[in-house]
Amino acid sequence: MGKNKLLVVEDDAGLQKQLRWILDAYEVVTADDRDSALAQLRRHQPAVVTMDLGLPPDPDGASEGLALLSHILAAAPDTKVIILSGNQERAFALKAIALGAYDFHQKPLDADTLSLVIARAFYLHAMQQENRRMLQIQSDSPLAGIISRDPVMLKLCRVVEKVAPSSATAMLLGDSGSGKELIARGLHQLSARHDKRFVAINCAAIPEHLLESELFGYEKGAFTGAQRQTHGKLELAHGGTLFLDEIGDMAMALQAKLLRFLQERVIERVGGRSEIRVDVRVVCATHRNLKAMAAEGAFREDLYYRLSEIVLTIPPLRERAGDRALLAHHFRNKFCASESRSMLAFSPEALAAIEAYAWPGNVREMENCIRRAVIMADGPQIMPADLGLPDGVEENLNLRASREAAEYRVMVQALGRSDGNIVKAAELLGVSRPTLYDLMNYHGLK
Numbered sequence: 001m002g003k004n005k006l007l008v009v010e011d012d013a014g015l016q017k018q019l020r021w022i023l024d025a026y027e028v029v030t031a032d033d034r035d036s037a038l039a040q041l042r043r044h045q046p047a048v049v050t051m052d053l054g055l056p057p058d059p060d061g062a063s064e065g066l067a068l069l070s071h072i073l074a075a076a077p078d079t080k081v082i083i084l085s086g087n088q089e090r091a092f093a094l095k096a097i098a099l100g101a102y103d104f105h106q107k108p109l110d111a112d113t114l115s116l117v118i119a120r121a122f123y124l125h126a127m128q129q130e131n132r133r134m135l136q137i138q139s140d141s142p143l144a145g146i147i148s149r150d151p152v153m154l155k156l157c158r159v160v161e162k163v164a165p166s167s168a169t170a171m172l173l174g175d176s177g178s179g180k181e182l183i184a185r186g187l188h189q190l191s192a193r194h195d196k197r198f199v200a201i202n203c204a205a206i207p208e209h210l211l212e213s214e215l216f217g218y219e220k221g222a223f224t225g226a227q228r229q230t231h232g233k234l235e236l237a238h239g240g241t242l243f244l245d246e247i248g249d250m251a252m253a254l255q256a257k258l259l260r261f262l263q264e265r266v267i268e269r270v271g272g273r274s275e276i277r278v279d280v281r282v283v284c285a286t287h288r289n290l291k292a293m294a295a296e297g298a299f300r301e302d303l304y305y306r307l308s309e310i311v312l313t314i315p316p317l318r319e320r321a322g323d324r325a326l327l328a329h330h331f332r333n334k335f336c337a338s339e340s341r342s343m344l345a346f347s348p349e350a351l352a353a354i355e356a357y358a359w360p361g362n363v364r365e366m367e368n369c370i371r372r373a374v375i376m377a378d379g380p381q382i383m384p385a386d387l388g389l390p391d392g393v394e395e396n397l398n399l400r401a402s403r404e405a406a407e408y409r410v411m412v413q414a415l416g417r418s419d420g421n422i423v424k425a426a427e428l429l430g431v432s433r434p435t436l437y438d439l440m441n442y443h444g445l446k
């Protein structure tokens with residue numbers, strides 16, 4: 001990475017030279033009056049400017065300096081301008097601060113203090129730019145709450161927008177914590193049903209014998225403890241969306257009842273005799289391979305086809321290009337605000353650890369990890385230890401190992417996308433069939 005650019009506006013050639021010498025950590029560009037400063041500003045767009053207020057044609061006053069300051073802040077409002085003032089100019093320096101200058105430093109120059117002030121100004125500027133970028137991504141995001149720059153995820157969001165208005169049953173496939181519920185909420189929000197309820201139920205979290213009454217409701221006296229008529233989740237979601245999470249864990253008997261509902265759109269409460277018409281869009285999700293379960297008889301095939309009118313596959317976090325750092329920053333912003341902490345930065349090592357980790361628990365794991373880090377961080381930076389990631393997470397800079405890992409990953413993706421068809425997979429990968437066979441052999445893929 002190149003050095004940060006710093007504009008020094010100073011008409012005294014000796015001081016200019018001294019500043020260059022002190023500030024050699026930066027790429028210093030100089031100017032000695034208002035016009036040349038504005039030209040340098042346009043050309044180099046420095047994040048930080050140091051300036052003398054006494055510039056020609058008013059070297060003993062501050063009119064030129066203050067005018068230049070106003071121009072700089074009008075043209076590039078985020079620029080951090082540091083005033084270098086003489087003792088007698090203190091009143092002018094304060095005026096400059098009132099106009100929007102970032103800080104002032106009194107001459108004679110103290111190299112250590114000035115370097116620190118400038119470093120902080122660059123840091124603050126970088127932080128503000130990063131936050132602006134995050135806000136931009138959030139407002140660009142096609143679905144509320146979904147942060148991603150990964151092409152596969154962005155395409156998925158566009159598909160969600162397209163299918164949301166239809167009443168088709170949707171199935172969301174993806175690992176635990178990858179955002180299935182978030183996508184389901186997106187489908188609901190973007191549909192005509194958005195002002196009705198979104199009701200979620202996790203089929204794996206409720207014992208088999210209770211799930212039926214949870215879903216369909218029950219009449220008073222239907223079983224011991226049924227003291228009053230109770231509406232099930234399907235009825236509660238009338239007009240809206242029912243999200244059935246972990247549908248693969250639903251028992252066979254209940255699957256039959258759900259299938260009947262999907263075919264006829266009526267329910268019967270447990271212990272009830274009348275049919276109740278219910279208008280609900282069903283969105284379900286699973287991290288299991290439901291198709292394979294159906295083929296093995298572990299899940300009703302007819303229900304599988306009913307549920308999978310539209311199938312959306314959410315990639316795991318480790319496969320999303322650039323999303324690890326992006327999400328880490330997003331959650332850092334969120335938790336710094338909710339934990340009332342001043343804004344923390346990631347140390348480069350912490351970011352490298354975030355990038356290198358595989359995140360088996362996906363976005364949920366990342367969210368918890370960053371919440372912990374925000375709470376644990378002692379100083380202004382989040383350090384690797386604050387993340388609490390397992391040991392041995394180190395950036396793999398070995399080119400050969402990285403290349404092989406990437407090769408393996410795209411090969412598995414291509415084979416998955418072509419449903420195991422070697423000709424199609426080879427075509428997707430842009431290699432010949434024998435080459436693909438060789439590669440598969442090398443990586444032990446069958």
Ligand SMILES: Nc1ncnc2c1ncn2[C@@H]1O[C@H](COP(=O)(O)OP(=O)(O)OP(=O)(O)O)[C@@H](O)[C@H]1O
Nearest residue numbers: 145146147148175176177178179180181182363364
């Ligand atoms: N792309 C994303 N941007 C921002 N936050 C996300 C994103 N994806 C997931 N999250 C957040 O991560 C957490 C887990 O997401 P969610 O509950 O939707 O996952 P899930 O796949 O339904 O998990 P499970 O299978 O365990 O039920 C939630 O707090 C959610 O808001």
